[in-house]
Amino acid sequence: MAERTYIQAISDGLREEMRRDGRVVVLGQDVGVYGGAFKVTNGFQEEFGPWRVLDTPLSETAIVGGATGAALMGLRPVAEMQFADFISCAWDHLVTVAAKQFFRGGTPVPIVVRLPSGGGFSGGPFHSQNPESSFAHIPGLKIVCPATPEDAKGLLATSIEDPNPVLYFEHKHLYRRIKAEVPDERYTTPFGQARVHRPGDDAIVVTWGAMVHTASEAADELQKDGHEIEVLDLRTLIPWDKERVLEGVRRTSKVLVLHEDTRTGGFGGEIAATIAEEAFEDLDAPVMRIAAPDTPVPFSPPLEKAFIPQVDDVVKGLRQLVEY
């Protein structure tokens, strides 16, 4: 075990997969000589050479479509979007080609697209988004959203092994802020298994990504008043751990669904609807949702602060919930 930041854990995981599997290649803008905009692939080109760590032109379509073709020919491409926001430029190739290829042609598309996502540092409307729910709506794509260094590494290994297109959302605001012990050896973290970030029986927060940490800080506050809040980190949205969520709802009877993405059509709606369908009788309070308002991500600090759910917002929500 060694203490690693979230971003170091991603680097470690990717390097390890490239060392053990010669089919794994990395492609994207500035991933080679520069080592990636966030330095995830720093030193990779020196180690693996320019044909396994490819600096591409500024061409998201060619990167994702190209990854699909290379995967069909037996490689295991890991494509990097410089920011998750730019995945919109490759929408067609993910949604039209990669997601439907196996269903139609029976040929798996084992690609991983790494997506530095999320806000919190005035990146503005185009460097801050959390577009996971748009893709969760597309059958055929898997969605991964690690919240801790250990999961970042383990989920990346699973993503690369997975025979399907996987969107790996790495939250930029966790990159250097979150540090924890990470096993040195290789391991995989299963998809579709939620992780209890902190235990509690008075209410449950269902969340993922950076909001896991926001929820945890809020739960600290509630603990001061004697309330034990469970923070459940979904870790992957497609597939998501419905059974574990329903178990938590049955046990606590009070649930808050929290995400950084905007509210309408966010993945929280899917979770809330499932709870309403399958655990309605177990609820002691209406399902609560906290999410960003339905606006683009604003740039100016006071606006961005109002946009991204803050610890205080979650504390307020949880108080309402436990007192209901």
Next chain:
Amino acid sequence: MPGLPKKLVGAVARVRATHLGTGDRCMAVREAEPAGSLQEVKEAGLDREDLLAIYRHLLITRGIEERGHILYKQGKIPGSFYTGRGNEGAAVGVGTAMGPNDVGTPLHRDMGVHVVRGVEPWRIFAQYMGREGGPTRGRDGNVHMAVPELGLHPMVSHLPAMLPVATGMALAFRIRGEKRVALGWFGEGSAARGDAHESMNLAGVRRLPIVYVCDNNQWAYSTPTYLGYPIEHVADRAAAYGFEGVVVDGTDVLAVYREAKRAIEKARAGGGPTLIECLTLRMEGHAVHDDAFYVPKDMFEQWAEQDPIERYRAWLRGQADMTDEEEDEITSAVKRILNDALERADASPLPDPAGLEKGVFASQEDLDTPHHK
């Protein structure tokens, strides 16, 4: 050919002409000549007053970005910070050639276009600092802004997503038979995306009144041109879309002006699109966080010798007899403008979060602008 970048000099020797068959679609990728004497420049439509205005605009452009850089280091600008150092001549040159009713979508290296079109500098500082007084009222940051009343529309990050938009503006002019021209900017790096191809193809097919301006600063973040495109000039592609391509030294503001003017007036007269490639070097990192370690030192040294502002200043003194007094007057006026601008921007409040959700959808009243009449 002194003053011209090596790459361009080599190419000047072998001007390639591509004939596409029909008479009026005979194409040539032309390497533009450097600016000449005062007489020549006057013939291109600039009087002495215009020439001094160009100098003032160049200084304001650089001044805004230099002061922005300081503000950033002082922690007064959130997020990231980009400049167009080295591209001031290209931006001011094209901006100066635009007509009053022309429109455009300048990018993150094109501050000079905003300046020439008359945006008040304090609003740019306010934009940088996320204040209510910036053109996006704190909704977006850095150069992601424009004042539509001045004929400019704000860029998005996604490059070159504004090219299809500029193309659509030209389409509107064509449909309505207006003698107006659209300008769309893109970098040599983002020339790789389909947006660039689709835009130019549509414009070529419909002979739209548009000028595409490629800011070729030879780097796309850390990516050199040889990993971005496999031909000598981006402008070589124009032939494939059935219109003319020109490469011009982007550090020569007057040569850029001349080529832009020519292309704009040609488009206005119904002659269709032109692709102008302005060759420069990005004289700083991609953004402030980037030390540009990957750019060879001698490349910076070589291009530092043809700083667009220094170059133009020397021309003004040599060819247009700019006096010490004139120069001092311009320099101190610019200083004053920028000092006042900073003060005014700093007095502009941060936006009130209460209004955040109001600005997402337009109402019928919002259509009541000069653009929609």
